[in-house]
Amino acid sequence: MFGWDPEKVVVENKLVGGGFGGKEDVTTQHISALCAYKLNRPVKAKFSRDESLAFHPKRHAMHGTFTLGCDENGIFTGLDCDIYFDTGAYASLCGPVLERACTHAVGPYCYQNHDIRGYGYYTNNPPAGAFRGFGVCQSEFALESVIDLLAEKVGISPWEIRYRNAIEPEKVLPNGQIADCSTALKETLEAVKPYYDKYYPNVGLACAMKNAGVGVGLPDTGRARLKINDGKIEIYCGASDIGQGCATVFVQMVSESLGLPKSKIKNMGSNSEVDPDSGTTSGSRQTLISGEAIRRVSVEVKAALDEAGGDLDKLNGREFYAEYFEPTDKLGADVPFPKSHVAYAYATHLVVLDDEGKVSKVIAAHDSGKVVNPISIQGQIEGGVLMSLGYALTEDFKLQDCVPKSKFGTLGLMRSVDIPEIQAIYVEKKELLGVAYGSKGIGEIATIPTAPAVQNAYYKRDGKLRPKLPMDDTYYSNKKKK
Secondary structure, rough: OOOOOHHHHOOOOOOOOOOOOOOOOOOOOHHHHHHHHHHHHOOOOOOOOOHEEEEEEOOOOOEEEEEEEEOOOEEEEEEEEEEEEEEEEOOOHHHHHHHHHHHOOOOOOOOOOEEEEEEEEOOOOOOOOOEEEEEEEHHHHHHHHHHHHHHHHHOHHHHHHHHHHHHOOHHHOOOOOOOOOOHHHHHHHHHHHHOOOHHOOEEEEEEEEEEEOOOOOOOOOOEEEEEOOOOEEEEEEOOOOOOOOOHHHHHHHHHHHHHOOOEEOOOOOOOOOOOOOOOOOOOOOOHHHHHHHHHHHHHHHHHHHHHHOOOOOHHHOOEEEEEEEOOOOOOOOOOOOOOOEEEEEEEEEEEEEEEOOOOOEEEEEEOOOOOOOHHHHHHHOOOOHHHHHHHHHHHHHHHOOOOOOHHHHHHOOOOOOHHOEEEEEEEOOOOOOOOOHHHHOOHHHOOOOOHHHHHHHHHHOOOOOOOOOOOOOOOHHHHHHO
16 A cells, blocks of 8 residues: 555554454554544544444355265265355455365265365355355354264265265375374274264254365465573464464473473564564464474474573573464375365264253364364364354344445344353364474364254254255244244
C-alpha cells in the first residue's frame, strides 16, 4: 500500500486469542496503518459485532456429489466426486482451501483410484475464506457419511469397514505418499472400539486426517534463535501463538533438550524486527516445523553448555541459530510416491446419542504424535469438538438476498447446557517422527470428524441421511421449532 520495503514495517504479535483462519485475511491492518501514518499517532480500529459478522470470511458453503465403491469385502475400490465452493464476492483463499478439500476428500484410507473435481464460484454472498479445517470439514463430512451407507450395503459395521481400509505405516495414501512410521489411524479406531460396542447402536463414528505443514512444494521453513542473557535463555522465533500454545511448547522443548528448569527459559514473543521469520500460523504447522527448529538450535546450545561444564553464565551474550526445512512435492508431481506433506495427523471420533437423540458423549481419539502439552491438546480437542457440534447441529448463518441477517445471539452457538461430555484419548506409537520430538499438529483435525460422526449416529438411529448442515430433524432442530 505504501510502497515501502518490508523492513520498514514491524509486526508484533499480541496474545489476542484464536484465529480459526480469520486472521489470514486483511481486516483493519491497512486502515489502521494509513490512519497512523497520516495522523502520526497510535490508532486502533474496531469493528462492531454486526460489521464483524458481515465482513470476516466464513467457512465455504459446499455442494458436493460423492460416489464411493468397494468390493464384496468392503475394500474401497474408487472415489468419484464433484465439489463446488461458494467463495462469495471475493476469492480470498478459495484456491488453497478448495485444493485441501479435494486432496483430503479421499479420507485416511488405502486406495489409489479416484477422480476429484473441485470448482470455486464467485457469488454476491459474503466472502468465504480460511476457517478451521481449511475445507476438509466439508469434504470429509460427505465422504464419512457415504462410508456408512456403503458398510450397510456390504453387511458389515461402520467400524469394521473403516478398520479394513485404514491407512497403515508403509502403505500408500490415495495421493501416492507413503504413510510414515508414526501413522496410527488403526490405533485410534482400536481406542474407540470398546465404547462403540458399549453404546451400540446409539453411536456414530468418523475418521479424519489432516496435514501438518504447508507442504505441496511450497516454501515452509521454521527458524529459531536462542540467546543467553543474564543466566536465562531467551527464545526468539517468529511463530505467532494465537491460542494453539506453541509459545509454551517451545519453552518445554528447550527445557527438555537442555535439562534446565522452565524458569531459566523465556519466550520473547513474536516480533518481526527481532525474530527470525518462521512462517505463518496455519496448516497446523508451528509445533512441528518451528518446533524442530527450536529442537535443533537447542542441540547446539547443549553442546556449548557441556563444553562450559554446565555453567550457563559462561555462555552469557552468545547467540545460536537453526532452521528446519523439509522439501515436499508439488501437486501432480511426476515422481514415484510424491511427498505432499511432512506429516499427517489422524483421528477417530465417536458420538453417542441418548434416548431423546441428544449428543450425550463424544470420544475423540487422536494420533498427534508425541503429546508435548497435555493441557493444551485437551483444550484444542474440546474446542474442536464443540465447534464441529455447532457446525453440525445448531449454527446457521442466515442470508436474505445475499445480506447477512443473523445476529450474534441468533447464530445458534451451542449453550453450556447442551455441551456433552468430551473424552479425549491420545494415541502415541513407540516409533514416532524424528523431528520436533515426534509431535504433530492438533489445531485443525480436532474439528473435522465430529460432524460426520453425529450424522452417522442419527442415520443409525432412524435410517435417514442428513446431508445438509446444520442437520434437520434432530433433537436440536426440533427443540428450536418448539
